[in-house]
Amino acid sequence: MAGWSKHTGRALALAVDNIDTDQLIPARFMSVPRSDGYGGYLLHDMRRNADEELHPDFPLNRHEDISILVAGQNFGSGSSREAAVYALVDAGIRAVIAPSFGDIFANNAINNGLLPARVSISTHERLIQTLTDAPAELSIDLPEGRITLEGRTEKFELDEGWRVKLINGWDDIDLTQQHAQTIRAHRHHRSQTAPWAWPALCE
Structure with a gap:
């Protein structure tokens, strides 16, 4: 990543x-191989009618080349399916900005390079108002925790550990590996001070 x-x-x-x-992705599409891409299933039942025709009034159906969503509260709540993040990423979405997120969704997002940027209610209202009529160019500065839309800069909240993971392209395993030396030192220390609790297989 x-x-x-x-x-x-x-x-x-x-x-x-x-x-x-x-x-974000109905369960019936989750049997599709990941290599086929999930972008076409993003918000499927909200975007299409029973005949699989796109609703012309749905925002994502009216505009192309969208890489940032400014969504409502509690985005990504519900089940823990990581496929919901796959659908967003495969559709070209790099960031979702909202006042709140489902906890598991947000963690899955970070591990797949997708930013869940949490903003205050007042900031959210200003962003929605600016984007009501049409999409607009928005810039995200991840290290500084800032977003800029039409010349106005706003702050967003993000756990510092998550920020590090996004900037470096790390998942949980990559992050753990950054502490490999400390882990090895601790393992060696324990094997010396408590050999009775340290199986020979771990050496």
Whole structure:
């Protein structure tokens, strides 16, 4: 996974609260091989009618080349399916900006290079108001925790450990490996001070 520090792209307002992971990708599509891509299934049942035709009024159906979503509260709630993040990433989404996120969704997002940027209610309202009529270019500065839209800069919140992972392109295993020397030293120390509790297989 490639890390990133800054991104500028077209942002779209999707001002719907409580979009859950089952809406992001319905379970019936999760048997599709990951290599085939999940982008076409993103928000499938919200974007299409029973005849599989796209709803012309749905925001994502009216605009192309969107890489940032400004969504409603509690985005990504529901089940823990990582496929919800795959659908967003495969559709070209690099960041979702919202007042709150489902905890497991946010963690899955970080591990797949997707930014879950949490903003205050007042900031969210300003962003939605600016984007109501049409998408606009928005810039994200990950190290500084800032987003800029039409000349106005706002702050977003992100756990510092998650910020490090995104910038470096690390998942949980990569992050653990950064402490390999400390882990080896601790293992050696324990094997010397408590050999009775340290199986020979661990040496």
